[in-house]
Amino acid sequence: MNQTQTQSLSWQQSIARQREALADMISLPLERIADRCAAVWPERELLDQTLSSGLHELPYCQFLYVLDREGVQISDNASHQGLLPEHFGRDRSQRPYMRGLLPIHGMHLSEAYLSLRAHRPSVTAVQVIRHDDRIVGFLGADFDLRDLPLTRELYDEPSHWRQIKGDPAIRSGVFLQRRAESEMDRRIDDVLPIIEELIVQHGVFHGKLHFSSNRATIWHVNDPYRYRLLDIDMLVDPSICFAYPTAVYPANAVIRPEQIRPILEGFRELRFADETIYLRAGSVNIFNGLVALNFSCDGSHYLPHAEFLDRDNPFWTSLTPAGA
Known part of the structure; x- marks a missing residue:
């Protein structure tokens, strides 16, 4: 199957x-x-x-x-x-x-x-x-x-790796493009620790990094119905943490706090691994444990964090121009 x-x-x-x-x-x-x-x-x-x-x-x-x-x-x-x-x-x-x-x-x-x-x-x-x-x-x-007075119970999101192909127009021209260095690329050593701090210590449960457009969107446990947009100036300024209250890391989170940094480092690796097939955006959700990735060919991957952290997983060997 x-x-x-x-x-x-x-x-x-x-x-x-x-x-x-x-x-x-x-x-x-x-x-x-x-x-x-x-x-x-x-x-x-x-x-x-x-x-x-x-x-x-x-x-x-x-x-x-x-x-x-x-x-x-x-x-x-x-x-x-x-x-x-x-x-x-x-x-x-x-x-x-x-x-x-x-x-x-x-x-x-x-x-x-x-x-x-x-x-x-x-x-x-x-x-x-x-x-x-x-x-x-x-x-x-x-x-x-x-x-209808039915239960309408939510179905469970599948917990396996899924790959979804994107816009054919983008895929057909992928070998004509090269990664253009963004401000987030240049400041990634500052961005990743701040995102980690917001997730581990300040109540952010879902964060998405848009590397090509120098921004991030985040969702906070105290206000889960609205997202916040962080531009590059906010992402490289450690004082942004003052804007979010300190919060105990949720006990029902699937992803452990010490796994956040390795996941973000995985984003870094995928961003710089290839100048043609590269990560455009990556997100992590600590409650459903999923890592979502969108590549320059507009292909997307959704996979459990444990699979993403396992470098022997087929995901990592599939990242060829055809597989991404």
Whole structure:
């Protein structure tokens, strides 16, 4: 299994859990409503009444409607605000939830899609309606994702090395460029100790050094929703530490304080290792333990700090013009 497939499993499994929870929530109510629709099939007025009364069983449903076997709507849209007759006769056969294989029994929950009118992430459940043991149509139930009371648990960021290729236009011209010495390059012996001090002693938990543009962005544990921008004058002035309170290094940090300097020294090495393929920006986050690197070819690497610190790791041998 390659790196992309390994990453995909994590977020796809998280999504699958949410879809399973939604299906469990709505399958029985939809089945009951579909049975009542079958009993009054195909009378529009009676179908509308059935849908309107059934909505109380689906408090998070945005719209309920009935389609014939060809995907043409034969009811109004029933909503919690009332009936919407303008949808009667609408051909939904080409909507995402009606394309592909439809169920012959039970319910099918569509993949998420952007709704046609509000252009918001939505899903639709399609329930088979059977009358005299034959399929006569479908019950559709639209859900806006923002209305669903699901857990929405965050999926875990993958903890393996990932490489992402950047802009093809930059990659195609990479051998025509050479590193231009920046002010941060010239003052790197001053910059790195100050960044280390801010992380280890002054509450900075995420820092990104932009070597080519002489700046850094940092995030502080006491104000994590906003970043600070440090220009080169601030980065080479030790008094910048007065601007940030002394803080105990977080006990739940994945990266140990003594590992910060070796990581920053790794940035230095990658910045000066080659005049064509060189580090443009590097960042470190002490909580998720990831090191992020962006190179002159616009390729990016994300890898656990332990792998970055291990010079026998394949990452270090991959840093060729093709591998970066």
